Amino acid sequence: MLTAKYTAIRTIWMIIICVMLVSACTPSTFSNRNITTVIPTRNPSANSADAQTAVLKFIEAWKSENYTMMYDLITTVSRDAISPADFEKRYRDTAQNLGYDDLDGSVLSVMPGEHVTQVNTRVVYHTAVFGDISRDILMNVTKEDNEWRIQWEDGLILPELRGGNFLTSEYASSGRGDIYDRNGAPIATQIDAMAVGLKPAELLKPQEGNLLVALTKLTGRTSDSILKQLNKHRDADYVPISEVSAQAVQKMSDELGLLRGLVLTPYKGRFYFQEGVAPQAVGYLLKISPEQLEEYRRKGYSGEETVGVSGLEAWAENRLAGIRGGSVYVRDAKGNILTRLANANSKAPEYLYTTLDRDLQLQAQRAIEGYRGAIVVMERDTGNILAMVSAPSYDANLFETNNFNSGYLLNEAINDPDRRLLNRVTQGAYPMGSIFKIVTMTAALESGYYRSNTTYDCGYRFTELAGTTLYDWTYTYQKSPSGKIDLIGGLVRSCNPYFWHIGLDLFQKGEANDMVNHAVKYGLGKPTGIKELEEVSGQVLDPHNEGDAVQLAIGQGSMLATPLQVAVMISAIGNGGSLYRPQIVSKFTSADGSITYSTSPEVVSHLDERPQIMDVIRNAMRRVVTDEHGTAQAALAGIQIPIYGKTGTASTAQEEPHSWFAGYTDAAKETKKPDITVVVLAENGGEGSMVAAPIFRRIIEIYYNGRPSKLFPWESSLYVAREPTPTAVPTGEITETPGNLTEDKPTPVAPSPILATATPES
Template sequence: MNQLRKSFLLILIIMLTGCGIGSNGGLPFFNPPSQLPSPVAQITPAPDAQAAITAYLEALKNDDFTSMYAMLSKASKEAITEEEFTKRYKDALDNMSAASLEYEVLSSLVTPFSAESAFRVTYHTSLVGDIQREILMRLTNENGDWKVQWEDGLILPELAGGNQLAMDYSVPARGNIYDREGLPLVAQTDAFAFGIIPGQIFLDTEGTLVGELSRLCGFTAEGIRAEIASAGPDWYLGMCEGTREEASRLVALNPSGLVINSYNSRYYYGSGLASQVTGYTLSISPEQLDEYRRLGYRGDERVGQAGIEKAAEDYLAGKHGGKLYVVDPAGQIVTIIAESNPEPADSIYLTLNKNLQFYTEQVLQEFRGAVVVLERDTGRVLAMASSPGFDPNLFEATNPNNSILPDLLNDTRQPLVNRAAQGQYPLGSVFKIITFSAALESGLYEKNTEYDCQYEFKELPDRIMYDWTYDHCQDAVRRGEFCDDSSELPSGLLTLQEGLMRSCNPLFWHIGLDLYNFDRQTDIAKMARAFGLGSSTGMEQVAEDSGQILDPAGPVEATNQAIGQGDVLVTPLQVARFIAAVGNGGTIYRPQVIEKIQPVEGDPITTFKPEAQGTLPLRSENLAILQESLRWVVTGSGSKRGTAQFALRGLHVPVAGKTGTAESGSGEPHAWFAGYTMNQGNSGLPDIAIAVIVENIGEGSDYAAPIFQRVVDVYNSGTPQGLLWFESTYGVLDTPTPLGGIPRPTDKPARE
């Protein structure tokens, strides 16, 4: 056994010796390196602290408090909830009226587990100027992300320890709104609410009560009596509001049943004359509070919500002043950070003529529709009426008549919509002005190009279309009369100019189809856009819609477009603007409603200046042809009668224009008239352009043209020059329809 062990040991020694020495001179087969490798130190880099700081401050800049809170350290989140954190920032930013902020990271000291960074923040405030501070932010590394160690001093150093900001506001009185002559439309003053308690009315004074309130409030006597009859004896029926002088007059008359309550408020004269232009104010809503606090408002003010009240808010509100305090948790003042003095509000003078506005609203008040009156050669808005209108005084909570505000808000007639600038309607035959222009400019038509205007239009393969004279004839037949009047017989052979004068539908359908077939499919649409249709007028101070002008998709659409039907939608403001351009020689002016903005002292901040936006794309000779044709609409030509000739026969001022009757899709058609005066040389007054629409009533020559005449009369004479055929008194419809119905050019015998 021992011998075996010795033998095994000897063999092992020989084997080891053989592996260590080879034939290469005794060098080992595996030569180890002469030096050991240098050790490698693995260092985990700290995250980018400046990126974290920048992200936090960017979130602050954008009021993204949710993202800011997500960047807080665990300990900070345990110390303050997200709701409290958000409120802390919002309160501070609101109280200092921070409109915006800027920041700059100044320096950083970073270790693997913590960081400190200095940054400069500048709060641009609306009230007290810039507030700039240098602040130190501390961060901690949590699982590879930098988290902010939050404390109050990160808003402002003065807020450390739970201090807060408080602003003591100085609020100037709101500015007034006047017409162009300085007559008040809106002012802060003592106002008086008028109402009725039916059970207190004595029979012997009822007529006085109803008559005075009808005159003052613009209601019909019949309407007031109906409201009294349907009310309980103890009900309070709010009527309208008035001035101290108007209240004194009613008190002197002492009609029984009248209730008068005074209140101090922003008062809208005339129960809201030009209310669609002036707009109205409301208290700042909870949803608006943060926005207005940042603008320097205290939060309990009333601010503009529509019209001039909204568009000119910065001028009408004045500049608030204030002192920004730091207060401790007990509410004691610690220090004043900054302060500023208030600046008085400016007053707004509108381009409106108050007298013209009153009578324009009056003539329209029992219809639905709109009237726009522009100074033809400048774009000044002299009157803008929308019916039904509304009384902005009802929005005042201290007004006893505020109780009827829900009736206004729930009125299905939408009185808050400014039909003059926001109402979008088919234009009907007034659009033929544009088709006429496109025809002349195409080179395919001349002023003497002739067309035989009969009842029927058969140029489309699948339908027959009828002229308006055919409809008149059918009406006459239903009345048992002959079709022997110019409004009931086909117009016959007409030149292009006479076709516009007679408003021949078949001629303009033919033009639309003709241009379409001659590869001029978009000529009319392009002309309409060049006249300013299909886009807003740029008025700015009053909200407006753009209407619609589309390229025709086919021959049917082309024929409909040619007479202002189909997809055509326009606003009365757009129509007034382009008819003014036709009358003034082709210049399209931007409609403007502000005459000047006047501070308490010194020169106006801004004054009205005409602003040309472009020119009509008509050669001078074609514009002259168009102007002559529109004059014929009112005067006739030879033996042929213009469509407005009878309606405007009593007007002694030279005018030109175009009637329109637009199918509305339901009910009666809309009545249009658009025209302008040519009288400055005689009267010395600037010429005006007028667009009138009356919704769902009938023909333009029957309703819109007489309203046009009323506006021209008032502009030139100051008062109406006689009742219109549909009035019983000024502004009151004769109900039922006056004996004989709508006036016609001739008295005709009954059909046998």
């Protein structure tokens, strides 16, 4: 009787267990709740614990996409059924169609067993479009050669994939967000545009004057530049000129319709106004490359989109592209749709507002035309960037493949030996020349060996370095020597012998590294911390000998800095010691104008130099501009805005030195406009006072007066260069590509006296 009762109870338990096992093997379906299968876990054996460890290893390898390890953890029979390549492909295809870049997995329960067991797991796919997709997956585990291995089949990826089923996906986008300046003026947008070009053979000579006037009005380019481009290609079938909005063409349709030889080709796509406002900073779009296809598919892209590959377009890709919508379908081996696994609606992109002032930016771009170099204009007391110029510029619209002009000019822009795509403000590293004397002066005053009134006889020659004679710029350019001057006068006059003396003196006293320490405090030799753009670090190395110390003291030798680093340094001097993180993004908004993200000024560090010393530095920088012997007095004479600055003329391996000017204003109380810092660099442009300082002046005039009031020495009329147009010689001071850091290639040090024969500062 007891035996029969026991047999009946045992039979009932076996039936319950079998029902539960069958249920656990049934595929779950996508829903808002997870389905968890409960399996008895009565006192799991050590063998069961080892089986669980094997499953956890499999899940961990899955998370890290170590498909080789996953394959090694499955049974021999499973490996015979699928090759390693097909095994990996099944997982990668699922990842791309689900659009996930991460997953989590965990063990829910383990069935006891000596040689065969079952481990119930939960896998959560974190997808870019559909949110989290969760599945409970039962894994059969077998002991093989004394190791637990997983009996693999397609259902271990998703239960819906059993039997050779596979996934396909369809994604939809709601467009791309626009980019604006600080005042809401458009910089980049999706609109109907027109490629503008000329067919020289069809031009009528009597119309050419009217044609140039109309094209200048339409494109914003000077008639002089258009005529030069046309004359250069008179024999061509087609001469690309520019790109404009379809709306701009419509406004001038009557006037343009009368002009023979003018070609207007419509296209739709990403449009950059004025051929690109700060194009190296804003960036451009490209089609997703085959090498990047999987990466973007996992982010929910179909693969047909254009995406940001540089500048703000790349940095803000996630916000500007919006959230894509779409559906994922399960199909059988013949391609028939079995079910829709998941779907989601797309969400509108966000709109980016920069800190740039479009008008100031465009005029600054024109101010440095004819040179290679950089200009950065930054609010002195916030770190907000108002203009970021890298010259020569390029037409960002050429990267839109729908643009007819792209086929004519894109390769030229990409392969230009002047490296037009490089952002010289953040990725160009250069010797600072005499601007670094501010650092040396700080180290001298902080050392206690020098005071502001400590004098030095600044003559033509410097003979304190054993076996070497170095020559001041006054000797090279046949100017009167500076004579006996104090330390402030040394900076005002930019006396090289005085600063060579300081560098040598500090080295001999064992304190030459103080120049490096103060340089680092000023933000040199390390990234500024700008979040939105790639930047290089530059370098300020400890001097190893007297020659190193002498060269470092005047910003030569191996020291390198970016124009943005110089702007942060000069701003800190002007604002009382705060080094702000440079920012070029103001905010993001949704389609309805609601602010979704905004920035605020951020102080990265503070100068800890004594206030009295900083007062001396500021006094000297003011006198650089106002003193009759100041190196910038002639270039900036007549400007009523208080300016504090420093010229720089940095010798290079090329014939002409780099031309620098860096300064800040102190007029906020009188003008009600934020004070600004402006840094100008003209590569191989020559003397700082003759090239960079006049460009600096123009930026100040535009910022405070809205327009320039004085021609450059090299202009025949506003923005029209005299012949010949100034040209720059290639330099080895900049990175070949953004990834090749300049600081790895220090400035070559030549034997003296050529090495230290400085160029003029006055």
